Amino acid sequence: MKIGFDNQKYLSMQSEHIRERINQFDNKLYLEFGGKLFDDYHASRVLPGFAPDSKLQMLMQLSDQAEIVVVISAGDIEKNKVRGDLGITYDVDVLRLIEAFRGKGLYVGSVAITQYTGQKSADAFKKKLEKLNIPVYILYSIDGYPNNVSHIVSDEGYGKNDYIKTTRPLVVITAPGPGSGKMATCLSQLYHEQKRGVRAGYAKFETFPIWNIPLKHPVNLAYEAATADLNDVNMIDPFHLEAYGETTVNYNRDVEIFPVLEAMFERIFGECPYKSPTDMGVNMAGNCIIDDEVCQEASRQEIIRRYYQAKAGLVDGSKKEDEVFKLELLMKQAHITPQDRKVVGAAMERAEQTGAPAAAMELPDGKIITGKTSDLLGPSAALLLNALKELAGISHETHILSPAAIEPIQILKTAYLGSRNPRLHTDEILIALSSSTALNPAAQKALDQIPNLKGCQVHTSVMLSQVDIQTFKRLGIQLTSESIYEHKSILHNA
Structure with missing residues (x-):
């Protein structure tokens, strides 16, 4: 198989940029990890040469500086939410993640249960973790989140949350899946650190969309295909364009939430350390593409695969028509049809x-x-x-x-x-x-x-x-x- 991505260069660049970001603050950085840490097979398919455990390998290079906080929503515990790829509930996956991290020599400091409103199942999970000698912290559901900034960034908002005790300069915030409250956990910690006289920082580690390749590049279109069920849309970052005159790619949720984050940072620090959602990210993947055509073709094939998966999901009831329609649109944007997958015709x-x-x-x-x-x-x-x-x-x-x-x-x-x-x-x-x-x-x-x-x-x-x-x-x-x-x-x- 042809290689289009330099994985070793990626590990080196990514680690170096994280170290630089730590030094920008008071030697304390909360790094929100998006996507999968152990098994990022989507990235390995669209960027041939990317190792599925690249993020884990990168963390291992920083193991002496890093500690991990695993975040889970109390609502997901209550609903017995299941990871579709593994078929296990989020609470079980928290235990799996902790064991896997420890098996790689990484330090897991604690678990944070977010969006807590008194769920009994969350209480039971907390007791279970504590019996395993795993520290557990509670972060509450805050009225008016995320728009009522003055209430959120106050003693009645973030101030009510437990302060998560950490001991290392890099705190990696990860979770079993999306919607777990990773960003809210980071911001709550910034508030508590500031109250203690520490000017901690926040950054986001997400591989996709890749900010420094074109908006409609097949790699970025493949990310939209992968998140068709969430209806994520890639877009030009208007804040970055205004601040620097540079065109970069981000996705709708980060762009939409940035004014709120900016206001939160200003209340916590007195100023916002970032001028755009792109600024918040630490993502060197675009600099490590060594054969663009190989990555483009791999991404086109990924879009077609996602289309077939969605079509099959319509039959078994796991997918919705809107997802199929979006994937059909993405195929048009990528100028491909199912017949561009050679094995289909055969x-x-x-x-x-x-x-x-x-x-x-x-x-x-x-x-x-x-x-x-x-x-x-x-x-x-x-x-x-x-x-x-x-x-x-x-x-x-x-x-x-x-x-x-x-x-x-x-x-x-x-x-x-x-x-x-x-x-x-x-x-x-x-x-x-x-x-x-x-x-x-x-x-x-x-x-x-x-x-x-x-x-x-x-x-x-x-x-x-x-x-x-x-x-x-x-x-x-x-x-x-x-x-x-x-x-x-x-x-x-x-």
């Missing part, structure tokens, strides 16, 4: 030829491999097998799986586990392949190619079961599917 052509569900994969060298439905295998399983054989240089006619490896799995599925579908799924074909390696060297040769599937593109002519979707995800394969079920049934059964 999968649909194979399905038409065979009269049954089919799948297609684009290998790292650009070659297209297809898989069809058979008595033994579903199209996704067949595709995986064909791709591994191609990568291993094994002839298509060579059988690397014997019926003896497949039949016991089919019997187990249908006779003992109650499945109506005897065909093997992707995970089952990989198990069958691994169990064949002892007797068949070709099977081992094919199995050794699994790492080379990472980053490959796949399209299927029908929606897949969750088993197949998760297998492709674990393999690092970027999947899209037509938004129709294989069987016309009320339930989408595997």
